[in-house]
Every structure is written in structure tokens, then in C-alpha cells.
Amino acid sequence: MNTDMANGDQFRELIEAYALGALDPPERASLEAHLAAGCADCTKALDEARWLVSQLAFLAPDAQPSDMLRGRLLQTVRVEARTAKSAKPTGAIPFWMWGAVAALLLFTVYMSWETIQVKKTIEASNEQAKQEIAKRHELEEKLALAQRQAIILTDPRSVKIPMATGSKDMPKLEAMWHAKLGIVVMGQSVPMPSGNRTLQLWLIPKTPGAKPMPSMMVRPDADGKFMLLVANPPDAMESTKALAITEEPAGGSQAPTTKPIWVGAVG
Ligand SMILES: [Zn+2]
Numbered sequence: 001m002n003t004d005m006a007n008g009d010q011f012r013e014l015i016e017a018y019a020l021g022a023l024d025p026p027e028r029a030s031l032e033a034h035l036a037a038g039c040a041d042c043t044k045a046l047d048e049a050r051w052l053v054s055q056l057a058f059l060a061p062d063a064q065p066s067d068m069l070r071g072r073l074l075q076t077v078r079v080e081a082r083t084a085k086s087a088k089p090t091g092a093i094p095f096w097m098w099g100a101v102a103a104l105l106l107f108t109v110y111m112s113w114e115t116i117q118v119k120k121t122i123e124a125s126n127e128q129a130k131q132e133i134a135k136r137h138e139l140e141e142k143l144a145l146a147q148r149q150a151i152i153l154t155d156p157r158s159v160k161i162p163m164a165t166g167s168k169d170m171p172k173l174e175a176m177w178h179a180k181l182g183i184v185v186m187g188q189s190v191p192m193p194s195g196n197r198t199l200q201l202w203l204i205p206k207t208p209g210a211k212p213m214p215s216m217m218v219r220p221d222a223d224g225k226f227m228l229l230v231a232n233p234p235d236a237m238e239s240t241k242a243l244a245i246t247e248e249p250a251g252g253s254q255a256p257t258t259k260p261i262w263v264g265a266v267g
Contacts, residue, residue, distance in 0.1 A: 011042050152181050159176070161177060162264055163175055164264065187226040203233060203235050212255065242264060
């Protein structure tokens with residue numbers, strides 16, 4: 001029994017904060033002096049608090065509580081300690097443990113919240129990065145195709161191939177064939193093929209009896225604009241007699257299944 005106990009031992013409410021390393025230097029110094037003086041209650045409380053703090057540390061081995069968190073832990077410990085003290089508990093659970101349990105809960109909640117936030121951030125940035133890269137690739141491809149198309153349409157070395165139609169309902173189309181960069185076929189006011197059918201380009205070889213070579217397919221846009229770019233034609237201009245376009249089922253065909261709507265002689 002000492003005077004501290006008679007006064008309710010004001011040092012006891014500092015024990016948890018001390019074990020957490022959250023005391024400011026003057027408080028720490030006075031508590032250490034008090035412990036050095038041999039207060040049995042405080043020494044016992046400190047052993048228990050240290051054990052609990054070690055459990056906290058075990059929960060999150062890599063985590064250093066932030067200053068903010070330390071502050072909140074300290075505040076919780078003090079408030080709980082004060083409340084418990086004024087209530088003068090007589091039960092078996094020492095009052096300091098309420099503060100420590102509150103601190104443990106707070107710490108656990110904080111850690112899981114932080115873990116979720118970090119995970120969310122990582123997931124979000126991964127997903128965002130993927131989308132950015134995909135978007136950039138798409139733009140680069142579009143740009144490359146647009147550049148190729150522009151060169152094919154403007155290069156004097158390109159060969160112009162008017163594509164006539166036997167149908168009065170259909171506009172004329174025009175193809176431009178650049179020996180190195182490919183073929184562009186374009187036109188306006190082209191009716192939309194029914195259902196999901198598509199318009200497919202064919203290369204008719206000069207070789208007698210050779211079968212039409214399937215090329216790319218496209219549908220006009222909502223305004224009837226028809227624009228087809230073939231970057232890699234299946235055959236060279238020199239060995240091609242004509243270009244033809246037929247209507248085919250979605251996905252195209254290996255051999256024409258309908259009569260050509262447009263035909264244009266090459267060269
Ligand atoms: Zn004491």
C-alpha cells in the first residue's frame with residue numbers, strides 16, 4: 001500500500017499508452033520514475049498491457065500505426081480508463097483492459113479498413129492501366145489505318161478503279177489500289193444489307209478459271225457511308241482482273257453466294 005493507491009494511482013491510466021509507446025516525454029519520465037519506485041499494481045498492469053500490445057503487433061506484423069492512429073488509441077485508452085476509474089469497478093477484469101480491448105478493436109478495424117482501401121486502390125489502378133493501354137492501342141491502330149487510307153486515296157501511284165453496278169437502287173463505288181499499301185473502296189448512300197448480312201470484296205484473278213479470292217467485308221454506316229480498307233490484299237494488282245462486291249451472310253463466305261452488286265476492272 002502506498003500513497004498512490006490511496007490517491008487512486010493516477011499513473012495506472014498511463015500504462016496502456018506507455019506500452020503503446022504513445023506517451024509524451026514528461027509523462028513517460030514520471031511514469032518510469034513511479035515504476036522504478038516499485039508500484040506493484042502498475043508493474044503488473046504494465047506486464048498485461050505489454051502482452052496485449054504484443055498481440056496487437058502480431059495482428060499486423062508489417063504495420064506501423066500512424067500518428068493519427070496512435071493518437072486515437074491513446075485517447076480511447078484514456079477515456080476508457082477514466083470512465084472505468086470513475087465507475088470504480090469491482091469485477092475481476094482490470095479496468096485498463098477495457099481500454100486495451102477498445103484499442104485492439106479500433107486497431108483491428110483500422111487495419112482491415114486500410115487493407116481494403118489499399119486493395120481497392122491496387123485493383124482500380126490495374127484496371128485503369130489496362131483500360132488506358134487498350135484505349136491507346138485502339139487509337140494507334142485507328143490512326144495507322146486512317147493514315148494508310150489517306151495515303152492510298154491521295155498517292156498518285158494509286159490506281160483508281162470505278163466500280164459499276166447493274167442495280168438502279170445502288171450508288172457507284174470507287175476503289176483505289178496502292179501496290180504497297182492496299183485497297184480502299186468507298187461510296188455514299190449505300191443501303192444497309194438486310195439482317196446482319198454484310199458486303200464482301202472479291203479479287204477476280206486474271207488466270208482463266210481461277211476462283212474469286214475472298215477479301216474483307218464491311219457494312220455501310222448509319223448514314224450509308226461505305227468505307228473498306230484492305231491493308232493486305234490476298235493477291236497483287238498485276239494478277240487481278242477485277243474487283244467485285246457481293247452480299248454475304250455475317251462473317252463472309254469463302255466463295256460468293258450471290259451475284260456481284262458492284263464490279264470494277266483493274267487497270
Ligand atoms: Zn502505480
